[in-house]
Amino acid sequence: MRNSVLLAIICILLLPLMMKAQEPAVTRSAAFDDPEYGSGRLLLATNGNTLYFQFTRRKGIAVTVYDRQRQRTPIVYNPIRSWSNWRMDEASLKGVFEMNGQAVVFMEKEIKRDLNLYRFIFDIQSGKLLQEDLVESIHMPGLILMPTGEFLPKFYVRKDPASEYYAIAIFNERRGPDGQRMKVMHYTPAHQVINTGEYISTEDRYHHVVFLDMYVDRDRFVSLASYHYRENAISVKNAEIRLSSLQPGRVGFGHQSLDSTGDYRDVKAALKYNQEEGRLYLLTSVHAKSVKENNIMQQSKFAFDYALQMTIFDPLSLQIKRQYFVKHPQLDDYVKDHLKYKNPYYGLIQDFYINPDKSVNLLFEEIYISEDNMSSADSSLVNITGKKYSTRLGEIAVVKLDSSGREINSYAIAKAQQAGVKMGMYYQNRGGLGKISFLGRRPYFSSIPGFYSYRYLPANGAIIYNDYAVNMNSMDEDYRTKKDVYFMSDANAVLATYDGKDIRKTYLFGEPSGEKEARFAELGISTYSDDGKQYATMMVERKGRHLNAYIVWMNL
Numbered sequence: 092m093r094n095s096v097l098l099a100i101i102c103i104l105l106l107p108l109m110m111k112a113q114e115p116a117v118t119r120s121a122a123f124d125d126p127e128y129g130s131g132r133l134l135l136a137t138n139g140n141t142l143y144f145q146f147t148r149r150k151g152i153a154v155t156v157y158d159r160q161r162q163r164t165p166i167v168y169n170p171i172r173s174w175s176n177w178r179m180d181e182a183s184l185k186g187v188f189e190m191n192g193q194a195v196v197f198m199e200k201e202i203k204r205d206l207n208l209y210r211f212i213f214d215i216q217s218g219k220l221l222q223e224d225l226v227e228s229i230h231m232p233g234l235i236l237m238p239t240g241e242f243l244p245k246f247y248v249r250k251d252p253a254s255e256y257y258a259i260a261i262f263n264e265r266r267g268p269d270g271q272r273m274k275v276m277h278y279t280p281a282h283q284v285i286n287t288g289e290y291i292s293t294e295d296r297y298h299h300v301v302f303l304d305m306y307v308d309r310d311r312f313v314s315l316a317s318y319h320y321r322e323n324a325i326s327v328k329n330a331e332i333r334l335s336s337l338q339p340g341r342v343g344f345g346h347q348s349l350d351s352t353g354d355y356r357d358v359k360a361a362l363k364y365n366q367e368e369g370r371l372y373l374l375t376s377v378h379a380k381s382v383k384e385n386n387i388m389q390q391s392k393f394a395f396d397y398a399l400q401m402t403i404f405d406p407l408s409l410q411i412k413r414q415y416f417v418k419h420p421q422l423d424d425y426v427k428d429h430l431k432y433k434n435p436y437y438g439l440i441q442d443f444y445i446n447p448d449k450s451v452n453l454l455f456e457e458i459y460i461s462e463d464n465m466s467s468a469d470s471s472l473v474n475i476t477g478k479k480y481s482t483r484l485g486e487i488a489v490v491k492l493d494s495s496g497r498e499i500n501s502y503a504i505a506k507a508q509q510a511g512v513k514m515g516m517y518y519q520n521r522g523g524l525g526k527i528s529f530l531g532r533r534p535y536f537s538s539i540p541g542f543y544s545y546r547y548l549p550a551n552g553a554i555i556y557n558d559y560a561v562n563m564n565s566m567d568e569d570y571r572t573k574k575d576v577y578f579m580s581d582a583n584a585v586l587a588t589y590d591g592k593d594i595r596k597t598y599l600f601g602e603p604s605g606e607k608e609a610r611f612a613e614l615g616i617s618t619y620s621d622d623g624k625q626y627a628t629m630m631v632e633r634k635g636r637h638l639n640a641y642i643v644w645m646n647l
Contacts, residue, residue, distance in 0.1 A: 115553075115586065115599070115645050115646070115647075116645070116646060117599065117600060117643050117644070117645055118161055118643065118644045118645075119161075119600075119630065119641040119642070119643045119644075120157060120161055120163060120641050120642040120643070121163060121641075122632075122639040122640065122641055123163075123639070123640055123641070124638075124639070124640065125145075125629070125631075125638075125640035127145065127147060127528075128528070128536070128539055128613065128631070128640075129527070129528025129538075129539040129540075129541060129613075129615075130145055130146045130147065130527050130528060131143060131144060131145045131146075131613070131616050131629065132144045132146075132184070132187045132523055132616050132618075133616050133617065133618040133627050133628070133629070133642070134187050134188070134189060134194055134618060135618050135619065135620045135621075135625060135627055136189050136194070136215050137189060137620075137621060138192075138215065138216075139158065139159035140156055140157065140158055140159070140215060140216065141156070141157040141161075141627055141642065141644070142154055142155070142156055142157075142194050142213070142215065142218060143155040143156075143157070143642055144187060144196065146179050146182075146184070146527050147168075147176070147179065148176055148177050148178075148179045148180065149176065149177075150168040150169075150170065150176065151168060151169045151170040151171045151176045151179075152168075152169045152171060152196070152211065152220065153166050153167070153168050153169070154166070154167050154169065154194075154213060154218030154219075154220075155167075155218065156215075156216065156217065156218045157642060161642075161644065164217070164218070166218075167217060167218040167219050167220075169211075169213070169218075169219065169220035171211070171220075171223060172223055173200070173202075173207070173209055173223060173225065174200055174202055178200075179527065180526070180527060181200060181201070182198045182199065182200040182526075182527065183198065183199040183200070183524070183525055183526055183527075184196070184197075184198055184523065184524055184525065184526075184527055185197035185198060185199055185208070185246060185247070185248045185524060186248040186249075186250065186257075186524065188250045188255070188257065189215070189255065190250075190255045190257070190280045190281075190282070191255060191280040191281050191282075192215060193212050193213060193214065193215055193221065194212070194213040194214075194215050194218075195210060195211070195212055195213070196210075196211040196213070197209070197210055197211075197226075197246075197248045197259075198211065199245075199246050201231075204230060204231050205228050205229065205230050205231070206228070206229045206231055206244055206245075206246070207225055207227070207228045207229075208225075208226045208227045208228075208246040208248075208259065209223065209224065209225055209226065210222075210223075210224045210226050210282070211223055211224075212224075226259065227246065227259065227261060227276075229244045229261065231244065244261060244262060244263045245261075245262050245302065246259060246260070246261055247259070247260040247262065247302055247305060248260075249304075249305045249306065249307055250307060251306075251307040251308055251309055252364075252621075253308075253309070253366065253621075254280070254308075254309045255280035256277070256278065256279060256280060256285075256307050256308075256309050256310055257278050257280075257307055258275055258276060258277050258278065258305060258307045258313045258337075259275070259276050259278070260273060260274070260275045260276075260302060260305055260315065261273065261274045261275075262300065262301075262302040262317075263300070272290045272300045273289070273290045273300060273302070273317070274287070274288070274289045274290075275287070275288045275289075275305070275313055275315065275337055275344075277307070277310075277313045277337060277339075279310070285310055285339055286313075286337055286338070286339050288313075288335075288337040288343050288344045289343065290335075290343075290344060298320065298321045298322055299318075299319070299320050299321075299322070300317055300318075300319050301317060301318040301319075301320075301358070302315070302317055303315070303316040303317055303318055303332070303358065303359065303360035303361075303362075303373075303375075304316055304360055304361050304362040304373075305362065306362045306363070306364055306371060306406070308364060308406065310339060311338070311339075311407075312336055312337065312338045312406050312407060313336070313337040314334065314335065314336050314337075314362065314371055314406045315334075315335050315337075315362075316332065316333070316334055316335075316360055316362055316373050317332070317333050317335065318330070318331075318332055318333075318355070318358040318360075319331050319332075319333055320355075320356075329353060330352060330353055330354065330355045330356070330358075331348045331349065331352050331353060331355075332348070332349040332352045332355060332358065332360075332375065333346055333347070333348050333349070334346070334347045334348075334349065334373070334404060334409045335347075335409075336406060336407060336409055338407065345409060346409075347404075347409035347410075347411075349402065349411070354381045354382065355377050355378075355381055355382060356377065356378040356381040356395075357377065357378045357381075357395050357397075358375060358376070358377050359375070359376045359516055359517060360373055360374060360375040360376070361373075361374050361442070361443065361517055361520045362374075363443065363444075363445055364406070364445075365445045365449065367447050367449075368449060369405070369406075370403050370404065370405060370406070370412060371403070371404055371405075371406045372401060372402070372403050372443070372445055372451070373401070373402040373403075373404070374399065374400075374401055374440065374443050374453075375399070375400045375401075375402065376388065376397045376398070376399055376439075376440055376516055376517075377397065377398055377399075377400060378395045378396070378397060378398075379395070379396045379397055379398040380395075380396070382398055382400075382416075384398035384416050385398070385418075386398055386437070387399055387417060387418065387419060387435075387436075387437065388437055388438065388439050388440065388455075388516075389437035389439075390439060390458060390459065390460060390515065390516070391459050391460055391461070396437075397439070397516075398416055398417075399416065399417040399440055399453075400414070400415070400416050400417070401413075401414065401415055401416075401417060401451070401492075401496060402414045413494070413495070413496075415495065415496030416496075417453065417490075417492070417496065418496075418498065419436070419453075419488075419490045419498050419501055420498065421490075421498050421500065421501045422436050422488055422490055422498070422501035422502075422503065423435040423436055425501055425502055425503055426486070426488070426503050426570075429503065429568050430486060430503055430505050430568055430569060430570045431568075431569040431570065431571065432570070436455070436457075436486070436488055436503065437457070438455035438456050438457040438458065438485070438486065438487075438488050439455065439456060439457075439458045439515065439516045440453065440454070440455055440516055440517065441454045441455060441456050441516070441517065441518055441519040441520065441544070442454045442517070442519040442520040442547065443520075444547070444549045448494070449493075449494035450491055450492060450493050450494060450499065451491070451492045452489055452490070452491050452547075452549075452552075453489070453490040453491075453492065454487075454488075454489060454519065454547050455487070455488040455489070455490065456484055456485065456486070456487055456488070456544060456545070457483075457484070457485030457486045458482060458483070458484055458485070458514065458515060458516075459482070459483045459485070460480060460481075460482050460513055460514075460515065461480070461481045461482075461483075462478045462479065462480050462481075462513075463478065463479045463481075480511075480512060480513035481509065481510065481511055481512075481513075482509075482510045482512065482513055482514045482515075482543075483507070483508070483509055483510075483575075484506070484507075484508040484509075484510060484514065484543050484544050485506060485507055485508075485570070486503050486504065486505055486506055486570055487503060487504040487506055487545055487554060487556070488501065488502070488503040488504075489501065489502055489503075489547070489552075489554075489589070500591070502589045502594065504554065504556075504568075504587055504594055505562075505568050505569070505570040505572075505573050506545070506556055506558060506562075506573065507562075507570070507573045507574070507575040507576065508543050508544075508556075508557070508558075508575065508576040509537070509575050509576065509577050510537055510538075510540060510542075510543040511537035511538045512537075512538055512539075512540050514540050514543065514544065518540070518544060519544060519545075519546070519547070523541065523615045523616055528540075528541075536578075536579035536580060537577070537578075537579065539613070539615070540615055541613045541614055541615020541616055542557060542579045542611065542612075542613055542614065542615070543557070543579075543614075544556070544614065545614070546614045546617055546628075548626060548647055549623060550623045550624055550626075550647035551588070551647050552588065552589065553586055553587065553588045553647075554586070554587045554588070555584060555585065555586055555587075555599060555612065555614060555628075556584075556585055556587070556614075557576065557579060557582040557583065557584055557585070557611045557612060557614075558576060558582055558583065558585050559574050559576055559581060559582055559583075560583060560603060561574055562574055562576075563583065563585050563596060563598065568594065579611055580609060580611070580631075580633050580638070581606070581609055582609060582611045583598055583599075583600070583602075583603055583609050583610050583611055584598070584599040584600050584610060584611050584612040584630065585597070585598065585599060586598075586599040598610075599612070600612075600630055600632075600643070607634065607635050608632075608633065608634055609632070609633045610630055610631070610632045610633075611630070611631055611633075612628050612629065612630050612631070612643075613628065613629040613630075613631065614628060616628060616629055623647070624646065624647050625644060625645070625646055625647065626644070626645045626647055627642060627643065627644045627645075628642075628643060629641065629642055629643070630642075630643045
């Protein structure tokens with residue numbers, strides 16, 4: 092009896108340690124001042140080097156190279172010729188890749204009503220800019236510029252995750268003067284065109300063609316998914332989701348329309364490929380009422396409720412192999428039992444991963460977007476109106492489905508963050524693409540999306556996010572007890588793992604010594620090695636009011 096009581100006391104004392112995740116080995120670079128948080132991107136090269144890109148308004152594209160031993164070479168400043176460096180904030184980042192033993196950056200920039208796509212090629216050893224090319228250009232008539240950019244053409248770049256082949260797509264949501272709606276060019280790693288496909292329609296029954304996603308598999312094929320619809324003043328009619336394939340030796344696209352998508356509304360999607368199975372997976376979010384399905388996702392009380400559909404198809408024949416709508420009743424039970432929800436979980440889809448056994452891990456996050464109208468007067472006393480967005484990024488959820496779409500296991504982690512920007516569905520899947528943030532030397536981190544949300548590490552299933560110490564140290568997972576993270580500089584990076592029963596957490600960069608110390612991560616610039624076994628991101632360390640930045644590496 093006495094031994095049993097002693098054992099029970101020991102177990103109670105050790106419980107907090109047992110509930111902690113194993114702290115990974117983290118290597119950090121030498122400290123540096125980062126004057127423009129939000130403007131950086133990382134690339135892990137196959138030769139062991141790490142390249143840190145900073146897109147600056149003063150000196151162009153600055154590149155720092157770290158060697159295998161994580162030693163830093165001097166920063167190389169690369170002024171660009173295609174536009175004024177001061178207008179860097181008007182450019183959009185379309186991708187940072189390794190190709191043909193070089194680092195390649197794609198950027199989109201409008202210049203005098205021409206929308207241009209540029210390719211910048213860097214030496215992977217020194218970071219020096221070797222080549223600056225205008226890849227494609229589209230002239231935009233003044234009329235197209237009128238409706239707030241809604242119908243502007245757009246460039247999309249996708250690289251094969253398993254090779255260095257890539258593709259560029261040009262999409263015109265509305266028909267241009269020559270009838271072109273989309274154009275796709277398939278490239279080798281040496282930037283030679285393998286194939287080109289165009290979709291031209293002068294008498295198309297669809298008003299809009301929307302790019303959903305695209306996938307490249309070496310020199311075998313380029314597959315893309317698009318959403319076509321016609322609308323009147325009150326509804327969407329004659330919609331369809333279309334699968335397309337571009338293959339060497341064939342002229343133009345092959346197309347296949349998905350059945351029963353005629354009423355689909357507000358569609359977004361992501362494509363991934365299962366190498367073992369040889370199948371593409373299209374994960375589609377759609378307005379729930381338009382497909383007469385129960386909603387599992389909700390963006391706000393006054394926005395659409397969404398259903399989530401998975402379509403598995405052959406990328407060459409475009410034949411549908413499996414299709415199902417996602418349900419997660421086990422997750423709903425989990426959040427009620429552990430996080431003390433009263434209602435089901437309605438988080439938005441962020442990304443998904445395919446496992447070798449054809450099971451799928453779906454990543455969700457509770458997201459609520461708020462908007463406020465703003466009004467101000469400029470120096471000429473002209474009234475300027477606009478909208479200010481804020482986003483609450485809440486509870487994380489991971490749902491595992493088997494090959495038929497049946498839920499196998501699910502769990503959730505209580506989290507509450509308040510960002511001063513708009514962040515929505517598929518944010519993690521899209522990565523650090525889009526406009527580059529420039530926020531000055533003393534940033535307000537709430538305006539930088541990269542510090543918010545979370546990162547899922549597919550190699551070991553761990554999750555990284557920034558949180559207050561008071562939330563991290565509490566054993567209570569009731570979501571109502573979590574303090575909202577408003578000030579990112581007071582947060583610390585947390586590593587959380589799920590062992591099938593419990594959530595285990597630890598400080599990723601070490602436990603802070605008090606309120607005057609914090610170590611948080613800019614997850615938006617994170618990158619993985621090609622084999623997925625190494626992860627790199629940027630850590631910001633605050634001691635008092637002083638901030639230092641570090642590049643950090645983890646072996647998974």
